[in-house]
Amino acid sequence: MDALLHSSGQAGQQASEGLVPWLNAREEATQSLVNHGWQRLYSALTPHRASVTLLDPSESLQISLQIPIDDGEGLGGDWDLWIEACNRQLSxxxxxWLEEQGVERMALCRLSGIGEQSMAQPLDLKAMLQVARWLQDPIETIEAIAKAHSSQLVLHLAGLGPNS
Structure with missing residues (x-):
């Protein structure tokens, strides 16, 4: 009986150690966003994936990253990155913040609802494509980390417009 309990404890410790690379990848993938003031809403770990959800400082956008955990049957599961609108315009x-990153002011004003109300547009799919372009550097970083783990990054966009 003691031998059975001992081997069970070793198996649990080995499983925990096997998760460390995935947890490190999750942290590395989100570090640039956290460094720019994005707030970690929650991190989760299940037997099948490590995930994290972040909210931008103004609560206009939410990003969720889901990383499949290798269960010993091979590498290469797709990493899912969701960029979702939380408000109808960028705050x-x-x-x-985006302006400081070099994004063109008129496009930002239009999506922020600043100026003429007729120019204000909801963060629909077309606007979310533009937002994804603005977030290109963090997305490229996450994609590089996924590739280093023999995976590819799948980008999902969700706006608030009627076709999103």
Missing amino acids: VPLRL
Whole structure:
């Protein structure tokens, strides 16, 4: 009986150690966003995936990353990155942050609902494609980490418009 309990404990420890690379990958993938003020809403770990969800400082956008955990049957599961709109327009703090990153001011004003109300547009799929372009550097970083783990990154966009 003691031998059975001992071997069971070793198996649990080995399984926990096997998760460390995936947890490290999750942290590395989200570090650039966290460094720019994105708030970690939650991190989760299940037998099948490690995930994290972040909210931008102005609460206009939410990003969720889901990384499949290798169960010993091979590498290469797709990493899913979701970029979702939380408000109908980009808020002023997010607009200012993107402006500091070099994003063109008129496009940001239009999506922020600043100026003429007729120019304000919801964050529909077309706008979310533009947002994804603005977030190109963090997305490329996450994609490189996925490739280093023999995986590919699948980008999902969700806006608030009627066709999103």
